[in-house]
Amino acid sequence: MADDPVTGLVADVRVEGRLDARxxxxxxxxxxxxGPNGAGKTTLLxxxxxxxxxxxxxxxxxxxxxxxxxxxxxRSLGFVxxxxxxxxxxxxxxxxxxxxxxxxxxxAEAARTAGEWLTRFGIDDLAGRRPRELSGGQxxxxxxxxxxxxxxxxxxLDEPFAGLDxxxxxxxxIELARHLASYDGIALLVTHxxxxxxxxxxSVLVLDEGRVAQTGPPQEVAARPRTEHVARLVGLxxxxxxxxxxxxxxxxxxxxxxxxxxxxxHRWHGTVLSAAPHGDAVRLLVxxxxxxxxxxxxxxxxxxxxxxxxxxxxxxxETAVETYARRSP
Numbered sequence: 001m002a003d004d005p006v007t008g009l010v011a012d013v014r015v016e017g018r019l020d021a022r023x024x025x026x027x028x029x030x031x032x033x034x035g036p037n038g039a040g041k042t043t044l045l046x047x048x049x050x051x052x053x054x055x056x057x058x059x060x061x062x063x064x065x066x067x068x069x070x071x072x073x074x075r076s077l078g079f080v081x082x083x084x085x086x087x088x089x090x091x092x093x094x095x096x097x098x099x100x101x102x103x104x105x106x107x108a109e110a111a112r113t114a115g116e117w118l119t120r121f122g123i124d125d126l127a128g129r130r131p132r133e134l135s136g137g138q139x140x141x142x143x144x145x146x147x148x149x150x151x152x153x154x155x156x157l158d159e160p161f162a163g164l165d166x167x168x169x170x171x172x173x174i175e176l177a178r179h180l181a182s183y184d185g186i187a188l189l190v191t192h193x194x195x196x197x198x199x200x201x202x203s204v205l206v207l208d209e210g211r212v213a214q215t216g217p218p219q220e221v222a223a224r225p226r227t228e229h230v231a232r233l234v235g236l237x238x239x240x241x242x243x244x245x246x247x248x249x250x251x252x253x254x255x256x257x258x259x260x261x262x263x264x265x266h267r268w269h270g271t272v273l274s275a276a277p278h279g280d281a282v283r284l285l286v287x288x289x290x291x292x293x294x295x296x297x298x299x300x301x302x303x304x305x306x307x308x309x310x311x312x313x314x315x316x317x318e319t320a321v322e323t324y325a326r327r328s329p
Contacts (some may be wrong), residue, residue, distance in 0.1 A: 009154060009186045013047040013056040015040075019210045023188075025203070027061075030180050030187045032201035032218070036229040040210040041190045042082075045156045048188070049079055060153045060186070073102060077154040078147030082162050084139045086131040092118060092142045093127040099150040117145040121175060137168035141175070148179060155187040161196070176200065194233045198222060206230055224324045228291075237292050244323050250283060252320035253294035257304055260315040267315040268292065272308050275301060282306070286314060 008026040013019060019040040025031050033041050047054035050065065050072045058065040065075050078099065086095050096114035101107065118124040121141040131139055140160060147155060160176065161169040177200055180187055191197060197204050197218055204221040206214040206229075214226040225231040226245055231238035238247045254260065260267050270288025277283075281295040284306060292314055296306065306312065 007062055009048075009058075009060050011048060011056070011058045013044065013054045013058060015043055015047055015052055015054045015210075017210075019043045019047060019054070021207065021210070021212050023205060023212070025186045025188070027186060028184055029202045030189060030200055032197040032204045033188055033190045033207060034192070034197055034204060034230065034233065035207035035213070035227075038209075039207040039229075041207055042158055043210075044207065045079070045158055045188060045190060048154065049077055049156060050075055075154070076150075076152045077156060078150065078152040080140075080143050080147045080155075080157045080160050082159050084131070084143040086139060086143060086146075088131050091128050091130060092123065092134065092138075095131070095142055096146045096149050099146055103150050113149055114145075117149045118142075120179070121145050135168075136164050137172060140164065140172060144172075144176060144179075148183070151185070153185045155183065155185055157187065157189045159190050159192065161191075161193070173200070192233075194222070194235075197233070224322075226326070232293070235293070237290075239290055240326070242326075244326050246321050246323050248316050248321045250293045250295040251281070252316050253292065254315045255284065255286075255294050255296050255300070255304065255306065256313045256315070257311075259313055265316075265318040266321065267313060269311070269313055272306055272310045272312060274308060275306055284312075286312060 008029065010024050012022045021040065021044055033044060035041055043052065046052045048058055050070065057067065087098065090098065093111060093114050096117050097110040100110035100113055115124060115127060118127055123138055123141050126134060126138055134142065144160060161172060164172065180200065189196060189200060201218055204216060204218050205212060206221065206227055208227050214221055221230060222234040225234060225236060225238050228238060231247065236247050236249060238245055268288055270286040273285045273287045275282050275284050278295060282298055282301045284294045284296060286292050286294060294314055
């Protein structure tokens with residue numbers, strides 16, 4: 001993997017009222033893009049692809065895609081959309097061959113390469129089927145194969161596992177990880193799943209309200225999240241203070257029906273919003289200022305009647321809280 005980001009992706013893109021973000025990535029790097037709904041994740045991908053009007057600059061491999069502006073077909077990219085967006089009138093083979101043909105590959109060569117990609121994804125027996133004859137998982141494999149077949153410099157994946165059954169998504173995640181490991185280009189993966197960010201990505205970019213809130217290695221972002229969304233994604237509580245962030249595990253939170261006494265330094269009052277199984281525990285979402293999560297035993301849930309609408313007190317000891325500096329991403 002190259003050390004100079006100029007040889008990879010360097011982008012500074014702005015979409016009025018929706019996005020103002022800068023991103024750099026090296027060849028071979030997989031960047032997970034996470035953030036709440038409306039944060040600008042899909043807009044970022046579409047801006048890089050040239051599918052929305054955007055100001056700023058995009059450079060890939062030291063070549064500008066914006067000065068002068070390049071049409072989508074002239075950008076070396078592959079795009080996997082949430083809904084696959086396969087051509088309904090083409091077979092699986094012809095869908096995968098499409099990108100190759102549009103880049104000038106002879107028909108026979110494009111068909112041969114497309115067949116090889118279908119084989120890699122274990123769906124070569126479906127080569128002649130139309131999209132309507134494919135399951136969701138099969139169609140998404142075709143869509144990913146279509147994006148990868150032309151060996152693009154930039155691969156954009158917009159929630160590629162969305163809408164798939166858990167088992168299908170797990171299998172596809174393993175397959176995609178294998179292909180990304182040998183992919184020389186840059187991949188941006190939009191996801192709402194912490195598992196994707198932690199297992200597929202080399203780095204994480206957090207968007208919040210159209211701006212970059214945090215970047216870094218997955219383990220660092222997971223251990224020290226700087227937005228509430230990421231904290232919830234990795235199962236932590238995070239409180240922002242003027243000069244720092246403070247985080248603590250839901251298992252470190254004590255729940256009571258009366259104001260806590262003793263050595264607990266931090267305490268909050270709130271109302272149970274939801275209670276759901278979480279491993280061997282029950283995870284409570286408690287509304288208040290701030291909104292927090294707490295893990296309690298099933299026995300405590302019954303004993304304290306911790307159902308939605310119940311007023312509770314939460315407390316956590318200072319020794320269970322990690323403090324880290326608030327700094328720019």
